[in-house]
Amino acid sequence: MLVWERPEPPERPVPAPLSRERIVRAAIQLADADGLEAVSLRKVAAALEVGPMRLYGYIATKDELLDLMLDAVYAEIRPVGDDWREVLRSLAETTRQAVLRHEWLADLIGGRPQLGPHALARGEAVLSALDGVDVDLAMPLVTAVDSYVIGAVRREIAERRAERATGMDEKRWQAALGPYLQRQLDTGELPALATVVRDAVHLTADETFRLGLDLLLDGIEARLRK
Known part of the structure; x- marks a missing residue:
């Protein structure tokens, strides 16, 4: 049993x-x-x-x-919203916050579906918000958001752990590796990377997460409009 x-x-x-x-x-x-x-x-x-x-x-x-x-x-992950986009955004944000509160969660999420009562209630809340979406698309949409969140938060947790292990935060790590990276870019063999490093806006972890989520949700919206 x-x-x-x-x-x-x-x-x-x-x-x-x-x-x-x-x-x-x-x-x-x-x-x-x-x-x-x-x-x-x-x-x-x-x-x-x-x-x-x-x-x-x-x-x-x-x-x-x-x-x-x-x-x-999973009881802490209760997505809310008035439409599918708000609920999927809430799902992503509340899942990320739960992992940031409980760092060990990054090692357990993913893999086979969780079937505990709180996990099932979370799934019901999300799928209820997708009422009207083609039934064959509902779970792939949720899985796409979950997969994005799992990848993003595992990267954030890996950064936290690296900081503790090395004693260097991201800025100190970048400063330490900066001269090496500059020498590589100065070879002229990495022009696209050099442009991004030099000219692109460098986002915070929060900004990076939300922009990536927006891109994913925009793609989902385009698919649903077909």
């Missing part, structure tokens, strides 16, 4: 009562602080001041715990 449907053990009078919600909340706090490497049933039990064996009545494996953590964060 899947963890979503498996009953929790009955409550009993003990010094430290448990529930799946408390276990998941503790696991998320550990992951937010120190990444997924900090999450194990033993460490979660220690944070809750209970023995590890008590957790097995609620969660059978670490994979189940990760599924529950992921679904708990």
Whole structure:
């Protein structure tokens, strides 16, 4: 039986009562602080001041715990809007913000669809807003937006992690590599790249994300008008 449907053990009078919600909340706090490497049933039990064996009545494996953590964060992703474009924009923005709050989420999203209750509710909210769109296009549209967001946020999280690992933020990294890049551009063999580096507007992460999203939504709108 899947963890979503498996009953929790009955409550009993003990010094430290448990529930799946408390276990998941503790696991998320550990992951937010120190990444997924900090999450194990033993460490979660220690944070809750209970023995590890008590957790097995609620969660059978670490994979189940990760599924529950992921679904708990999906509760933070509730797209809103008055039309498909607003809802898909909200989906993208709220997903990105959830990943930026919970950096470890970048390592779990993607792949097979999530089927927890909050993930399903998110899917229902988005697909309801696409009422009137060809049923064969609805899921590909959502998948296109999800794929864009996943790629964008993984790049942002990779930058955060590189900054921590090297001690250099983006500007310091650019300054350190700048002379090398300039020597390459001065060869004249990279004229298109040189033009972009020299003349293009350099956007912030927020601006880059929103511009890319606009380009995607414009493409979707053009397709829907056919």
